[in-house]
Amino acid sequence: MRLPPARRMALEILRRTLDNHQDLQSAANDVLALCADGPDKGLATELAYGYLRLRGRIDFLLNQLFKRPAQTSPVVRRIVGLAAYELIFLDRIPEYASLDWAVSLVRARCDQTMGRVANGVLRNLLRLGRAVTQPDYYRYKTHDQVQFWSAWYSCPRWLVSLWLKHYGHDRARQFLEASIRAPHIGLRIHAGRPKAQAVLAELEPLTLERAGWGLAVREWSELADQAVRQGLASRQSLAAQKIMDALGVSRWPEPIWDACAGRGGKTLLMAEQGKQVWASDVSLFRLRQIQAEAQRLGCAVPVFLAQAQGLAPLRSAPRTIVLDVPCSGLGVLSRRPDTKWKRTAADCAQLAGLQKQILETAASVLPAGGALVYITCTMTRQENEDQIASFVQAYPQFRLLREIQPSLHEEDGEFFYGAILHKTTSPGSTLAGTIAHFREDNV
Ligand SMILES: C[S@@+](CC[C@H](N)C(=O)[O-])C[C@H]1O[C@@H](n2cnc3c(N)ncnc32)[C@H](O)[C@@H]1O
Numbered sequence: 001m002r003l004p005p006a007r008r009m010a011l012e013i014l015r016r017t018l019d020n021h022q023d024l025q026s027a028a029n030d031v032l033a034l035c036a037d038g039p040d041k042g043l044a045t046e047l048a049y050g051y052l053r054l055r056g057r058i059d060f061l062l063n064q065l066f067k068r069p070a071q072t073s074p075v076v077r078r079i080v081g082l083a084a085y086e087l088i089f090l091d092r093i094p095e096y097a098s099l100d101w102a103v104s105l106v107r108a109r110c111d112q113t114m115g116r117v118a119n120g121v122l123r124n125l126l127r128l129g130r131a132v133t134q135p136d137y138y139r140y141k142t143h144d145q146v147q148f149w150s151a152w153y154s155c156p157r158w159l160v161s162l163w164l165k166h167y168g169h170d171r172a173r174q175f176l177e178a179s180i181r182a183p184h185i186g187l188r189i190h191a192g193r194p195k196a197q198a199v200l201a202e203l204e205p206l207t208l209e210r211a212g213w214g215l216a217v218r219e220w221s222e223l224a225d226q227a228v229r230q231g232l233a234s235r236q237s238l239a240a241q242k243i244m245d246a247l248g249v250s251r252w253p254e255p256i257w258d259a260c261a262g263r264g265g266k267t268l269l270m271a272e273q274g275k276q277v278w279a280s281d282v283s284l285f286r287l288r289q290i291q292a293e294a295q296r297l298g299c300a301v302p303v304f305l306a307q308a309q310g311l312a313p314l315r316s317a318p319r320t321i322v323l324d325v326p327c328s329g330l331g332v333l334s335r336r337p338d339t340k341w342k343r344t345a346a347d348c349a350q351l352a353g354l355q356k357q358i359l360e361t362a363a364s365v366l367p368a369g370g371a372l373v374y375i376t377c378t379m380t381r382q383e384n385e386d387q388i389a390s391f392v393q394a395y396p397q398f399r400l401l402r403e404i405q406p407s408l409h410e411e412d413g414e415f416f417y418g419a420i421l422h423k424t425t426s427p428g429s430t431l432a433g434t435i436a437h438f439r440e441d442n443v
Contacts, residue, residue: 005044007105013027013031014078047086049182051081065125079106082102149176156340166379175406178415179340180334182334183332184413185219186236186240187215187233188214188236189227196213237335239332243416243418252270255277256277257365259280263289263293264289268297279304287304317366327377334414367423368423373419377415397424401420
């Protein structure tokens with residue numbers, strides 16, 4: 001059978017990310033790169049991301065609608081689940097179209113009988129009507145709050161329980177609500193460019209929120225695309241920019257070692273502010289992306305391949321170390337919804353162990369008077385406040401200057417944790433004064 005291209009691409013993205021454990025963004029990039037530009041790419045992206053955001057709710061419904069849910073093959077569940085996503089959440093696709101492609105595909109992959117089962121399940125879903133878009137439907141069919149939230153907010157039970165335990169009812173609900181909303185598009189306008197003000201003004205009608213040179217815009221537009229292509233703006237979530245600002249980036253002493261630089265979102269934010277930054281990461285691929293982007297934007301950023309734990313391959317000491325550490329990524333589920341279906345509690349513990357080692361290395365490399373910046377995009381106490389509390393206890397020469405908790409009023413739907421610490425000359429001493437312009441009241 002000839003599958004409509006958007007569904008073919010969406011299923012391939014899902015296969016790569018769920019079965020082969022490829023990161024969702026890179027799976028989407030790889031699959032979409034093989035296809036011609038056009039509306040199918042937009043629909044494929046919406047289907048793959050939307051399905052992953054709401055997969056828990058869809059699975060809850062499918063468990064009720066399949067006669068033998070546990071025996072149904074994962075392939076069939078995924079095809080029927082994707083069609084269910086279209087039927088429940090996408091008004092612009094006619095119902096017959098969703099049924100047609102899904103039932104034909106199940107028939108082609110399995111047999112006539114399974115095709116009839118898929119058809120029956122999807123038709124019974126349609127009979128439930130708008131009820132399945134309301135929380136009460138799930139509330140009355142579940143036994144307790146964890147199960148209800150897990151179904152309605154499409155989130156694994158272990159994570160719902162963890163957030164309830166660590167953050168309480170209101171914050172946990174806020175995190176869960178944010179995790180199923182599509183995120184806004186974040187842009188960073190390059191302040192140094194002569195046209196920067198004009199770009200801000202042009203994007204004003206599309207802007208939902210602005211913080212300094214950072215914007216959250218409603219949707220991707222020709223204007224935004226043009227600004228990025230002309231090197232006047234970069235894509236970066238507003239929450240990622242705000243955490244840097246909240247931790248006082250403009251006042252961090254230089255040189256700065258960005259030891260988990262990734263694709264360089266934060267590295268380039270610092271470089272654009274005129275900071276001297278060295279960037280390292282364990283991924284050569286990501287370092288090459290930083291180099292290419294730095295060149296395009298006209299910034300000079302030395303990059304090198306290195307682990308942030310163990311021996312630091314530095315010839316001279318930095319005065320600020322930025323650790324945007326590898327973490328469980330549970331604060332950015334709206335942007336990376338595959339994470340919640342892959343992460344386990346054991347991963348969080350393992351990542352916390354790595355973060356501890358990375359912090360220990362930074363503690364030994366940073367000279368007295370320097371600043372240590374720790375950032376995660378997750379929400380587990382183990383990787384955030386507990387990690388920093390244990391660090392300060394083990395290294396009393398570090399004083400916590402500021403800690404930014406994932407905020408209750410976060411409009412962006414993304415949650416970062418950040419802390420900035422100052423290394424004093426001796427345990428318990430006050431500010432060392434070796435870096436005169438870096439003072440507690442500056443941050
Ligand atoms: C949260 S991401 C960094 C995002 C980046 N700072 C940005 O703003 O775009 C964490 C990065 O840590 C890197 N990483 C993982 N393990 C590492 C290690 N042991 N040492 C250094 N970097 C590591 C990953 O490759 C990833 O790029």
